[in-house]
Amino acid sequence: xxxxxxxxxxxxxxxxxxxxxxxxxxxxxxxxxxxxxxxxxxxxxxxxxxxxxxxxxxxxxxxxxxxxxxxxxxxxxxxxxxxxxxxxxxxxxxxxxxxxxxxxxxxxxxxxxxxxxxxxxxxxxxxxxxxxxxxxxxxxxxxxxxxxxxxxxxxxxxxxxxxxxxxxxx
Amino acid sequence: xxxxxxxxxxxxxxxxxxxxxxxxxxxxxxxxxxxxxxxxxxxxxxxxxxxxxxxxxxxxxxxxxxxxxxxxxxxxxxxxxxxxxxxxxxxxxxxxxxxxxxxxxxxxxxxxxxxxxxxxxxxxxxxxxxxxxxxxxxxxxxxxxxxxxxxxxxxxxxxxxxxxxxxxxxxxxxxxxxxxxxxxxxxxxxxxxxxxxxxxxxxxxxxxxxxxxxxxxxxxxxxxxxxxxxxxxxxxxxxxxxxxxxxxxxxxxxxxxxxxxxxxxxxxxxxxxxxxxxxxxxxxxxxxxxxxxxxxxxxxxxxxxxxxxxxxxxxxxxxxxxxxxxxxxxxxxxxx
Numbered sequence: 491x492x493x494x495x496x497x498x499x500x501x502x503x504x505x506x507x508x509x510x511x512x513x514x515x516x517x518x519x520x521x522x523x524x525x526x527x528x529x530x531x532x533x534x535x536x537x538x539x540x541x542x543x544x545x546x547x548x549x550x551x552x553x554x555x556x557x558x559x560x561x562x563x564x565x566x567x568x569x570x571x572x573x574x575x576x577x578x579x580x581x582x583x584x585x586x587x588x589x590x591x592x593x594x595x596x597x598x599x600x601x602x603x604x605x606x607x608x609x610x611x612x613x614x615x616x617x618x619x620x621x622x623x624x625x626x627x628x629x630x631x632x633x634x635x636x637x638x639x640x641x642x643x644x645x646x647x648x649x650x651x652x653x654x655x656x657x658x659x660x
Numbered sequence: 661x662x663x664x665x666x667x668x669x670x671x672x673x674x675x676x677x678x679x680x681x682x683x684x685x686x687x688x689x690x691x692x693x694x695x696x697x698x699x700x701x702x703x704x705x706x707x708x709x710x711x712x713x714x715x716x717x718x719x720x721x722x723x724x725x726x727x728x729x730x731x732x733x734x735x736x737x738x739x740x741x742x743x744x745x746x747x748x749x750x751x752x753x754x755x756x757x758x759x760x761x762x763x764x765x766x767x768x769x770x771x772x773x774x775x776x777x778x779x780x781x782x783x784x785x786x787x788x789x790x791x792x793x794x795x796x797x798x799x800x801x802x803x804x805x806x807x808x809x810x811x812x813x814x815x816x817x818x819x820x821x822x823x824x825x826x827x828x829x830x831x832x833x834x835x836x837x838x839x840x841x842x843x844x845x846x847x848x849x850x851x852x853x854x855x856x857x858x859x860x861x862x863x864x865x866x867x868x869x870x871x872x873x874x875x876x877x878x879x880x881x882x883x884x885x886x887x888x889x890x891x892x893x894x895x896x897x898x899x900x901x902x903x904x905x906x907x908x909x910x911x912x913x914x915x916x917x918x919x920x921x922x923x924x925x926x927x928x929x930x931x932x933x934x935x936x937x938x939x940x941x942x943x944x945x946x947x948x949x950x951x952x953x954x955x956x957x958x959x960x961x962x963x964x965x966x967x968x969x970x971x972x973x974x975x976x977x978x979x980x981x982x983x984x985x986x987x988x989x990x991x992x993x994x995x996x
Contacts (some may be wrong), residue, residue, distance in 0.1 A: 513684040525674035526978050538680060542687050543819075549691030602669050611896045621670040623786075653661050 512552050516545055519563060522623060523570050529618035530574050532607050544570040567623060567633045577610055605655040613648035620645055672953060693817045700864060749881035751807045754850075758782040759857040759868035760875070767863050774832035779840060779868060781857070789814070791844060793836030798822040811846035876974040879992040880931070881910045885979050885992035890959045895987065904953045906960050908992060918964070920957035924949035936981070963990045 495546075496634035520541050544566050551565070606617060619630045631641035735866040742802070760780045764771040773779070783802070790799050797876025800820045814820075848859045850865075857871045859866040887906040889897050904921040911917070916929040916938055925943030929936060941964060948954035963981075965991050970981040979992040 512688070516681075516687060521679045524679040524681065525870055528677050529674060534677065534680075538682075542682050542690065545684075545687045546690035546693075553691070555711045559928060565935050570889050585837055599669055599673060602673055602698070606673065608779050609891060617670065622668075649663070652661075 512549060513547075513590060515562070519566070524564065526567075526618040526622040527570055527574055529606060529622055530571075530611065532612045536574075540570055542574045545571055564584060564629065564633060567619065567625070568635075571619075571633060574615070576609075601656060602652070605652050607649050608655065609651060613644050613651070616644040617648050617652075686750075730840045750852075751804070753852055754783045754807070755787070756783065756785050756859070758871035758872050761866070761868035763867040765865045773836060775836070777874065778833060778836055779866065780871075782871075791837075791840055793838070793840040794833035795830065795837050796822050796834070796839070797843060800844075803847075807850075810849055811847045812850045813996060814841075814844045816845065823832075823902060841943040875890060877974045878977055878979075879935075879973055880974060880979070881912055883979075883994040884909050885958055885994045887956070887990060888978070888993045889991035890956075890963065891990065892959075897991075900956060901952050904926060904956050906956055907908065918943070918960070920960050921953040922946055922957055923930075932969070932973070934972045936972045938964060 518600045523541045523544065524534070527540050528534055531537055531540075547569055548562065548566050553561070553614045606614060609617065615634060617629055619628070619633060625633065626636040627642045627645060630645070631638040634641065636644075690800035757784075758780065759911055760771045760777045762775075762777050762779060764779075772793070778792070779788070780797075782789070782790040783895070787802050787804050788799055789802050790797050797944070799822070801815045802812075803813040803815050811913070826893040838859055843859070843864075844864075845862075848861055848864075850859075851858050853867075855870040855941060857868045857870075858870070885908045887900050887908070889898050889899050904922045905919075907917075907919045909917045909927050914930075915926050918925050918941060922945055923944040925941045927941040930938040930939075931937075941961075943961075948957055966983050968984070970983065970989060971986075973980040973982070977994050979994060980988060981990045981992075983989050
């Protein structure tokens, strides 16, 4: 499991403080999870539901006294990525790629967005975890259940493909 | 483009994405429902194991005579249905089976449905059910206690997943999805009648038939199997474009004919139980007319080059090939 330090959880000393700390984690961390999952699925609606489900499961752990573990963020990343995979399997996310526009009006880098959307799912996951979640390659490997070498190789492949696609787009 | 520029752009990739998350209280409630559901499933599973034999014994000892009516309480409302001559509510007989159909009567009058055999209920061994009224498929959890007592009912607080097809040109099918889900949310009496699953309320009867009877599994040999879904080395699935078609046909003479979309070839095949081995494929080498056909050919050849034997699994008109590690390699669909 990925070891990402998080703010101290007050639940240990004050049981009523657990909810407040969970709320703090949710408010500070959930938007990043949504952005990473959008990168993988292309669908804001799916990303928000996946994130809410991952945090709902995290709340179960939190209540069971496991919430203050330093691995909780890594655990949430793993759950979110597994849920994403599950949604693909269930065909909730179209096979090719989602067609919703995840941006409202402010499209910052549409070429890059389209290039990422064309990557295979595993490479999109690696890109999301590296650049949106800010995880190191060994942490990405732990989240996805693959070796650091495999995560690095996927990332290198994705970057090579993106450079190629964006080079062609010019 | 250099690496630094790519990194900079990737770090800002999602800068414009707005998030609309539910309040944290809703998320906590969802987590609590998950906990409750887990506890309930554990209880219900244990309960079903004990209840079913007891119910069967009770049903045998107290079985009503033909023509008797029985009272069924569903969500606080009393309903009266005519008892079947041989009521069969052994829940284990449902699990693992799929029932399809279109026969619905309301107060004795036939209700016409949109689509061809649009209603489908699949009971999975773990207590999940997949339902469809003809458009989308919804997966939900069954209320196992109700099931053992002769009622088909969805867990009200269970998680649900649904496909999101629009079916814009056939809104009736979407309406049927909703109608079926509403019935299952309310709870509906069920019984087996031969190969049929009969669902009844006071005014309504739905008769579905075991899918294995209506849509029997196609034979592996002699069926033209069209490649439907490709699976890459990461396990990612992609459906084959409708513009190209690749096929596989196993013949009784021990040869398999493969058409990749632009080239054709043959090999020998050998089947032992459900393990299929395909020999070396000799194939023509014509240039494919376009990239789509070439990509399909490459993907099919790669799939057939993976370690063998393949495990063969046929479900109605669908053939799945998996490698010795249990990973899906190829999905094909056949025509009867």
